[in-house]
Amino acid sequence: QKEVEQNSGPLSVPEGAIASLNCTYSDRVSQSFFWYRQYSGKSPELIMSIYSNGDKEDGRFTAQLNKASQYVSLLIRDSQPSDSATYLCAVLNNRLAFGKGNQVVVIP
């Protein structure tokens, strides 16, 4: 079982819609969870962090964490073409483990 799994294929959403991304992790003792955005040819940049069960909102982004289900999600509201990128879920246990990422394409 991979440490961090992101199984959804590319996600196409119309501009203004909500993009929903999901991630599961295998290590039950993990305490810190992150979403990174990566544009093509660029390095990952942190967009959200979450440490407690529930929702955390930052602008148009909402991260959701459910430790009992070992599940993290990211919602992007009012999607914009500039949100088109690959979104990486990451879990911190001494070092950061990444999922393979989900590509999001926002269609104008």
Add this chain to the structure above:
Amino acid sequence: DTGVSQDPRHKITKRGQNVTFRCDPISEHNRLYWYRQTLGQGPEFLTYFQNEAQLEKSRLLSDRFSAERPKGSFSTLEIQRTEQGDSAMYLCASSPDTRTQSSYNSPLHFGNGTRLTVT
């Protein structure tokens, strides 16, 4: 610019040659990480340092790979006898000690990476 700096940005080498990459972390960060990323995959952990000590090395990492951080500042990653399968983006990142509360807001800051192509 006080971010993480990597050099070179691109490297093309022939199979069998040795290559060395350099990373300069954010100056106050004592943790330094190396990751490798191939197309369509997330970054894969290679190794990390706390100051000059190498604390963990991926079990998947070949003996051809070696990393150093001799003075606890910059780090080098060397690949000996390169193979075509080594072609990837090599990412360096730094962070404060993750045991401190101040690290939780932004655990890893990435450099722009070194893209290696082995022909």
